[in-house]
Amino acid sequence: MSLRHLRAIVRKEVQHIMRDRATLILVLVTPTAMLFLMAFALAVDIKHVPIAVLDYDRTPTSRSLIRRVTEGNDLDLYTEVGSLDEVNRLLVGGDVKAAMVIGAAFEDDLMSLRGMPLQVVIDGTEPKTGGFVVERVGGQAEAFVGEVLARQIQVHGVSLDSLQPIDLRVRALYNPALKPRVDMVPGLISMVLGFPALSVALTLAHEREHGTLEQVLVTPVGRVEFLLGKMIPYVIVGLVNVIVIPMVARATFHIPFNGSFPLFFLLSALFLFAILGVGMVVGVFTRTQPAALALSFLVIFFPGFFLTGIFFPIVSMPEVMRVESLGMPGTHYAVITRGLFLTGVGLDVLWPYAIMLVGLCVGFTAIAVFFFRKKLG
Amino acid sequence: MADTVPIIETHALTRDFKATRAVDSLELSIWPGELFGLVGPDGAGKTTTLRLLAGLLDITSGGAELAGYDLARQAEKIKRKIGYMAQRFSLYSELSVVENLSFFAELYDVDPSVLQERTEQLLAFADLTEFRSRRAAHLSGGMQKKLALACTLIHRPQILLLDEPTTGVDPVSRREFWDILGNLHLEGTTIVVSTPYMDEADRCSRVGLMYEGRMIVCADPQSIRAQIQGELIELHTEDWQMASAFVETLPGVLEVQIYGESLHVFVDSADERLPAIEAAFRDQGLVLREARRATARMEEAFISLVTRLDTARRLEKET
Structure with a gap:
């Protein structure tokens, strides 16, 4: 060469x-x-997803759940509606990506430990966004219910720790915030x-x-x-x-x-x-x-x-x-x-x-x- | 032709492109110092022949020797002995005149100690000294051709293969280019040049006429002109279409070639037929502005040969 x-x-x-x-x-x-x-x-971060809320319960408990779910940067309360038809219209028009429906006996059922009637309606053509909303509403609702129940139980003098048999904490190495x-x-x-x-x-x-x-x-x-x-x-x-x-x-x-x-x-x-x-x-x-x-x-x-x-x-x-x-x-x-x-x-x-x-x-x-x-x- | 060994010799050199045989059993001997012209209609196989000799194409069958080396086996050795100039402009247009020259000098391993001097020589010789820093893209067509020639001369090749170097160049540049070739010829370089211009073929020491991949005639220009049958009469008429149809029917007329307004008529004997033609035109009431004897040039010879070949081809196909 x-x-x-x-x-x-x-x-x-x-x-x-x-x-x-x-x-x-x-x-x-x-x-x-x-x-x-x-x-x-x-790699778009999903943030500020507009959702509609249909609250059949209209009690102080249901109001604080709505506040809890929509307070962060993840989900924004677009509007409150009165019927499922309105939810449908907003979804079709693209104004909201999902809706949270709170059942009529939400507070009653929660306080009497009968589970809670909560529904999430999502747009199946955008499963990724829908999944995100389900995960967020579920997570927030679970935490919210946990706190409400904890308060009820504490009234009866039981220790909180004994009620949480699994305490799973994820630690993501090298990318701690999972960005x-x-x-x-x-x-x-x-x-x-x-x-x-x-x-x-x-x-x-x-x-x-x-x-x-x-x-x-x-x-x-x-x-x-x-x-x-x-x-x-x-x-x-x-x-x-x-x-x-x-x-x-x-x-x-x-x-x-x-x-x-x-x-x-x-x-x-x-x-x-x-x-x-x-x-x-x-x-x-x-x-x-x-x-x-x-x-x-x-x-x-x-x-x-x-x-x-x-x-x-x-x-x-x-x-x-x-x-x-x-x-x-x-x-x-x-x-x-x-x-x-x-x-x-x-x-x-x-x-x-x-x-x-x-x-x-x-x-x-x-x-x-x-x-x-x-x-x- | 002092040397007894040809510098280029081909033996049944053949090259096929799919169904067509571009070069067909070519037998060619070129002697050192010749200025050999390759002529023929488009598609006759001139470019393919030059590309084969330059080692740019694989040989289908047959063989060739250049400067004592075998073309099929020693192509890389031959490359140091030849300079090849493609028909299209094929230098780097983003590089300047000097950058192109030194690029090819390095690829040909030109001794660095002589490079400077040789560059200046070639620039002067190609009349490009004042354009040395200009990008090749911004040169005129004629200057591009001269630069391309200078690049093929940078390693002092024994053999020059030039494929239609003056096609698309203005007449003045064309003349300059041929003066340069004339000097190289005098210096003893062997030159093979293809050309569509018959006046250029006339300047060669020997001319080969190619037709459908074969070498039909290979001789010096005088001998080729001598191959024309009959003598030439030039007629200037008013209506060349009617005149040519008419003149073909006259006795003693062998061939009629049309050059714009004038007719070139080959007859068995000009002395005898010229007065007869003038008389026939008068009788027919056709205007004849001028009628005179002329000497046949390469151009007439070429057209006459190709027309005869075309006619023979047609007859062959019909039978």
Whole structure:
């Protein structure tokens, strides 16, 4: 391999990236922009859900339950209604997402320990929001009932502790508040950093379409020199993103970074090489830019989304897909980003994933070089 | 032709594209220092031939040797000996003139100690010195062609393969380009150039006419012109359509070619037929502005040969 040839190709490709505004934006700005877009779109906290209340009881107890349920940031009292028909109308119109119905004998039944008639009406077309309302109303009602009963019992001189046989307290490590973006953003980072792979996939087809490939193929440049020379500049630009994105994640989404940054940088470089290798394989097997674009979505982005365990746990996939996910650089890198951002582990834990990335780097680059021929047509 | 060994030699060189045979059993010997012109109608296989020789396409069957190396097995060695210029502009348009030159210099391993001097030489030679920092995209068509030629010359190749280097270039730039080729020819570089322009073919030391993938005629321009049957008479008329239909029916007329308003008529003997044609036009009441003897050029020879081949082809298909 001639270093002089490699350097010439790298320099030419850097000049191309710097002078072609579309490419520059694609490789430098898109990853951060996509991180914002996806983090906001995919991990929305459910808050201030408007609900209607239908209170058949109208007693001080039912009034305090309504206050209790709607006092926080979770559920907002949109309006009180007089009939189920009105509930239906509000649900259809989208004014409320759910309704709480308090039965006529609520206070009586509660005080006489006959259970309590409480109903939650939800919109089945939005099961996620509905589930959230059920969980909140249930939780608040349970606590409310507990307090009411406790007061009744204390009057009779019984100790409170003896009435609570199970006291379950969940402690979420590494993400104590269970904020949804905290677990998702490190995974998303592994996805968005792969975006420059698209430019790499297009670069061969671009040269083919512009005729420049023809002029390069008649020179004595080696295949390894040519393909590596095209990948290296995108690794370098990708590493700029590797520095910027954790800062953006910390500043906007309050994502902690608990691991070693040099280790993150090193493993990110490995990941970039591997994912750009996939891009190069796509480039070698396609002739036109539209074809390269389509194939990139099929082999880089869709699997990157569905198979790397960022959104769907790998353990619950069928065997074939689990094996396939091992071939995706993102699968291993997502574990690495979560580990370094959240749990703060080191190479002693992450080494198997690092080795997989090395293997994929070598594997994909070798496939690209093997199938790239210095011929037209 | 002092050397006894051809610098380019093909043996039954063949290349198929799916159902079509683009180059069909090509036998070609080009000697060191020749300026060889490749002509033929579109789709005759000129570009495919040049791409095969440049190692850009796989050979279907047959073979070739360039500069003593086997094309199928030693293509990478051949690449250091040849300069190839594609028909389309194929340099990096975001790079400047000098950046393009040095990019190709590095890929061809040009000795860094001579690079500076050679760059200046080529810039002067291509008349691009004052545009050295301009991006290739912003050069005129003629300048782009000259830059492309300079890039293919950066490693001093023994053989130059040029695919229609002057197509789409204005006449002045075309002349300049051919003056440069003339100088290279004088310096002893072997040049194979394809061209659709017959005046350019006339400037070559030898011309090969390709037709449907085969080399039909391969000779120096004089010999090719000599292949035309009969002698040429040029007629300027008022109504060329009626005149051409009429002149074809006259005795002794072998072939009529139409060039805009004028008719080029090949006859068995010009001395004998010229007065007869003038008389026939008068009798018919057709206006004849001018009628004179002319010398056949490459263009007439080319059209005559291709027309004959087309006719033979048609007859062959009919039977």
